[in-house]
Amino acid sequence: MKQAAMSKGTKGTTSLCKGALSGLSSFLEVRALTMGTMLLVGVWSGYLLTATLLACTATLLLHYLHSKYKYWSTRGVKAPPATLLLGHTLHRLGIKVPFMEFFDDLYYNYNGRDFCGYYDFLQPGLFVGNPEIIKSILGKDFEHFADRRTFDLGKVNPIANDMLTNARGQHWRFIRGIVSPAFTSGKTRRLFPLMNNRALHLLQMAREESKRGRVEARALCGRYTMDSIASCAFGIECDAYSSEAESFPVMAARVMQLSPARALKILVLLVAPKIAEVIQRLGIDFTSPEFHFFRQVVTHTLRMREKRGVRRGDFLDMLVESKMNTKEGLSDNTITAQAILFILAGYDNTANTLALTLHLLAHHPHVQAELRREIAGEMRRNGPQIPHDRLMEMPYLDAVISESLRLYPAAPVIERICTKPYTIAGTSVHLKKGQPVLVPIWSIHRDPHHWPQPDNFMPQRFLGKSRNSITPFSYMPFGHGPRSCIGLRFAMLSVKIGLVHLLTSMKLLPSKESMHPIPLNPRVLTLKPKDGVYINFVECSFEETLEEEIALYPPNNHEGVGLADEISDYHGLSKGVSSLKSRNTNESDVLDFRSSETNSFKLVISD
Template sequence: MLYLLVILASVFTLVYFYFTRTFDYWKNKNVPGPKPLPLFGNIKDSVLRRRHAALVFKSIYDEYTNEKVVGVYRMTSPCLLLRDLDVIKNVMIKDFDQFVDRGVSFSKDGLGLNLFHADGDTWRVLRNRFTPVFTSGKLKNMLYLMTERGEQFVDYVENLRAKQSEQPIHVLVQKFTMATISACAFGLDLDEDMYKTLNRIDKMIFTPSYARELDMMYPGILEKLNSSIFPNFVNDFFSNLSQTVIKQRGGIPTNRKDFMDLILELRQQKTIEGTKKLDNEKLRIVELTDSVIAAQAFVFYAAGYETSASTMTYLFYELAKHPEIQDKVIAEIDEVVNRYDGEISYDCLNEMTYLQQVFDETLRKYPIVDPLQRNAQADYTIPGTNVTIKKGQTVLINSMGIHYDPKHYPNPEKFDPDRFSTENEKNRHSCAYLPFGTGPRNCIGMRFAKVQSRVCVAKFLSKFRVEPSKNTPTVLEYDPMRSVLFPKGGIHLNILCR
């Protein structure tokens, strides 16, 4: 029995030291930060799915008000939380070439070569070739697809509202964004069976996987093991989807000029090349295999519907709580649409400036993707400090902490669209607002998201208004079982005809 106790004590001690072996890292470098816990580091509540990661890092951000950077541990890996806006600008913009990668690598056969997760040279080539999908000209060409789905959405809401005024807002707007991205990216109209499949996929994509924590503890392990953070079903679905659309179009581009047309144009070349900044720079090439095509189809779809659906859910929630703001938005929509003879055009949307301010303020209060992260390509000394981040280590940026910092946004809990008036915006630091990231690796679909959301809100508020229901939460909780910032239990509102 004594020997057994000695062995157990020895095993426990070894395990303890193994899972705390890195925890003097920041202390030895005189970098302030919260005390880590064995195995979990500073993210225990996130790992155990008690709190959303955005809130975990916001607590750390708020605790170290006088620091430019804070040393933190994701599991056992030392990372650096950036608080200072000038430091963030250096990392995300000025010295971007030192922080190209997001630092989430997994199997290239498991959708890992998508534009969001791809690293280095692969990302540069993909970004360069897919940026043209989101020009103003392309968005203007897609607008009729969005407005058609907007009209169908209004009819759908009217049928539901006639039976019951209280509705789950996210479920409704998600139906619109799924239909819109399917039409604009793939030229598809969705039926009920497809909606059910996509809702199943939604849970697979946006439910946090413990593969992420494993990769935090052993950076790069998923790629080495050829494992993915997504189930095979998701990979197979987007492989089949892209191949089906390619077959429907006979393997050649059509006149739709949408995402799949661009894919088909590139596919005829077999490989795609990046641009060279210098003559002696190596040529970057990506082979356009079926798995690369499926990976882009996946990220365009997933990013294209959920972020907008969650944003509009929060937007309608705030309008319901602030009827005076809702009245002002409705008045602007009516006035602008009337001037354009009832047609919602690209120029018409751009004149809805107050609606855009409401959209921006919504994303200030509710940054959907948080935290942001980048991996150092080489040892890098943080400007204005004596702190060096080592090659391969991760820097983190907590958008919510910044967006609720009274130094940048006085009375941050208040919903105030006037923060984003032209006058107020010009006086704000360029890195004080980060819902889409910033710098060369910001969200490629930002303009699409803004147009898609404004179409939906304009169509909706032309016919309806929203009010709190008996089930509308007064204080929101965020679902730790959702990787994006999502209200726990959703948000129910009353929808009333105007």
């Protein structure tokens, strides 16, 4: 019994231990569960808190961004809806929609005919179409808008930084004060013999290409413009046999090409200029090889001319003369910069203007006939030699080019940066220092309020009383004010002399490959034709063409009849216009013109 009792006691103790252990285990499980639950709740609370903080941050950021895009509405100025972060930048650069459409949308739908707002990323800018306000911004109050949008490239590309278009403040004033005298009418006249030689070469190229069929006029005019710039700005004849002459067109073309590497460098310069300086110190050159090439050409040319006493009367000579007439002259870098700017600003715009004018003349044969008659009239007064001053003063020639530039301005948009706080006259609208201002030349030039039938090619807008009635500051193909294009005279001389040489030996006919109106590249801010400019150049006898055109398009006033009779007498035409019966014709009649043998008449344009 004692043993049984002991056994029973042992079992009881064991049972008690087991119970205690079971209780302890349960306690530990509950504790672990509690701690786990607390941990999960804590983690979840952390995530929840983080999510809450992120949501609050995002809400505040969105509120901040939206508040930035209320800048103009809070000031009572209309502005189109802006894309978050980007504003209207993609629209303005022609990436999202053609920039012409964006300008017209602002101009007609958001009060841009007067002024309205827009946004470059988060930066508010003002879009101004009112000629009176434009007059103040570009002229009267220029000191408030003295700079263009530029970036300080002095430490990474000093040559580009010294270009007149990139220079700012006093540096710009210093360069312009020395460069401007090189573009006076008297100095431009000195370039006339060089330009005449290049225009003769243009005619030769047109003859050769026309034998193979229709001519891509944009490429033809580009070669002519490049020849002119090489000769007048760098002292190089591209059709000569030399290493520089061979390399020049290639290097010039590369300057205007945007390779992926160059695009990346530009992006770094725009976003992080300080990083660009560090990269430059590490040996990655932000000055392109083409810039170095042109610097070597200019430096070599200047040294050789100084050594040999050679004078060509070109742009480099003029810069050297201007340099000698000032206390502080231009450095070789600055002279090189202006010569390269000659390429960047002159090549594309001048080639476009000439090619598009040829296209318009081909599609408006009555205008072509009137212009050819004016050329013939100058020959009657001056013989076969047309002096420089008479060429530049020919009214119908000037009207044709002016109307072409109205439709296709060299600068479709002007941009200025506010350099001093400014208030738009008669309003409460204030501009802060650093805010951009856009002037939409494209839209103003095609506004029916200023130009009846704005899409029609009508050179008579720029003749006599019609020209005098043009609204001031509604026509600005080369900009206006102190920062307008100083190469205007050179560009106009280049286009005029090229047109006159071509029209004395060639007829311009439409090509099936070129639509009219000509489609423009919506991604390029220089109004470059999208698919080229194709024209049929037909070599002809000047006298025979004059006679045919007098019959097809007889003058419609007494003065024109008298001139046509005089032209007929001078050029020995078989009939005067007085003996011809007027008849109704349409522009397609010109397609029946017969092609004649090579013209034996030679036009000479004299200095």
